[in-house]
Amino acid sequence: MNSVQISHITKSYGNVTAVRDISLSINSGELFALIGPDGAGKTTLFRMLTTLLLPDKGDATVCGLDMRKDWRQIRTISGYMPGRFSLYQDLSVEENLEFFATVFKTTIQENYDLIHDIYVQLEPFSKRRAGKLSGGMKQKLALCCALIHRPRVLFLDEPTTGVDPVSRKEFWDILSRIKEQNITIIVSTPYMDEASRCDRIALMRNGSCLRTDTPEQICASFPHKLWSLKGKELYQLLLDAREYPQTYSCHAFGDCHHFIFKEENDKADDLAAYLRMKGHEDVLIERLEPSVEDCFMDFGEDDQ
Amino acid sequence: MNVIEVRELTKKFGDFTAVDKISFEVKEGEIFGFLGANGAGKTTAMRILCGLSKPTSGEAKVAGYDIYKQAEPVKQHIGYMSQKFSLYGNLKVWENIRLFGGIYGLSDKQLKEKTDRMLAVLHMEDKRDTLVDSLPLGWKQKLAFSVAILHDPRIVFLDEPTGGVDPVTRRQFWELIYQAARRGITVFVTTHYMDEAEYCDRVSIMVDGRVDALDSPSALKKQFNTTTMNDVFYSLARKAGRGE
Incomplete structure (x- = not known):
């Protein structure tokens, strides 16, 4: 069953096309991520799916409800956590939660089991004003408020942007637990390494959807053989590797570079000899499996 | 040292x-x-x-x-740049360079040379008169970094x-x-x-x-x-x- 069905949606602001002819179907109970950098169109897409914005063209349904006609019902079954903190700063933690529960005609008690895991960490601060909470705590409160009416679909817009790796991992652990409650989760992120936590992902750039699939399938369909280059002088190695005539691309990836030959049958030995001649005595070249980030970067490698 | x-x-x-x-x-x-x-x-x-x-x-x-x-x-x-505050979005590319260069006391001659060189390195020569707000985030950040080190x-x-x-x-x-x-x-x-x-x-x-x-x-x-x-x-x- 499709929880969210998007067909050919387009949205422009003046002469900027924020979302360009996007079609997606997201299954019920799926943990689905829109992955892409700033300006990819993720937020605009979320605003349309949560009925806060109408598309110029195209249609979408959320749990079978039409975004144009049934917007009232969509709002009652959706939970939305925007990228910018948007709770009431002057209300306490408890008051914010109470407010959102009341607006959705429910009570904290009724759905407390759903947020219990997250809310226990907030309970010591329940009387504190939301505006006085730390960033991590604000984020957890916002998630509780988005969940308190037990939505069928949860929209989370960049919940982990600017968050350190440890807190990011914690947040994804929380999402995995919410998923077990049979809530469809659609989350956006600029971090490619978060793809592995999702059932399926859509890679987005400049308003378009480049690819939609499981992270494994996206990596499996990478069209090149990928090699890793390691050496002592990494930056110089990068510059020299790019000068090699048979180089298709070479990108820095942490402690190594990811390298692709123009022709698949090119030999790593020849590249090693060339790099040694350039003074990289210690160069180490090995085969490597691509990551989602490799795949993302490969889309549009030609026009960059 | x-x-x-x-x-x-x-x-x-x-x-x-x-x-x-x-x-x-x-x-x-x-x-x-x-x-x-x-x-x-x-x-x-x-x-x-x-x-x-x-x-x-x-x-x-x-x-x-x-x-x-x-x-x-x-x-x-020192130079400084952050993700949040980088440049003035409602000023053009050259105006931002002029503003920050001026604050750091660069002469008009230095500014002209440095502006030309910077825009060439960034492949942004044709963006001189573009409002910073209309640039993609990545370009803004590259420009903001170059401006942050303008005064060496x-x-x-x-x-x-x-x-x-x-x-x-x-x-x-x-x-x-x-x-x-x-x-x-x-x-x-x-x-x-x-x-x-x-x-x-x-x-x-x-x-x-x-x-x-x-x-x-x-x-x-x-x-x-x-x-x-x-x-x-x-x-x-x-x-x-x-x-x-």
């Missing part, structure tokens, strides 16, 4: 110790990664080193100047410069960092991308206001008996007692 020397630097807000007796040095031309969990005290420490906030106790010299007595010369010899500072402080930037532009940004370091500019950078930690000569990791680890990425990985900086970060930051 050290361009940053920090001894027992401490900053308290009421009874909360944001920065707790940190000590370290940064060498000239080094790319120094300043990592830590949210709330570990990185921004507070960085603001002190930029001369924007006075420490409660301890000593620090930046570019040879004492941060207590010579905060103004400190500001003249001894050190440039970068606060999460690549957050939300696409993977290709993120790497181009780091090439600008490498080029600046080769020119002798010391780079002091915070990031949440652990692959970027690998690009640093040395990395410090702050936990609960303290510097709990400081070494080259390869030495840190050896010390923590792991193969990734992500694991190093994880094993340190997981122990943190305080939230943000």
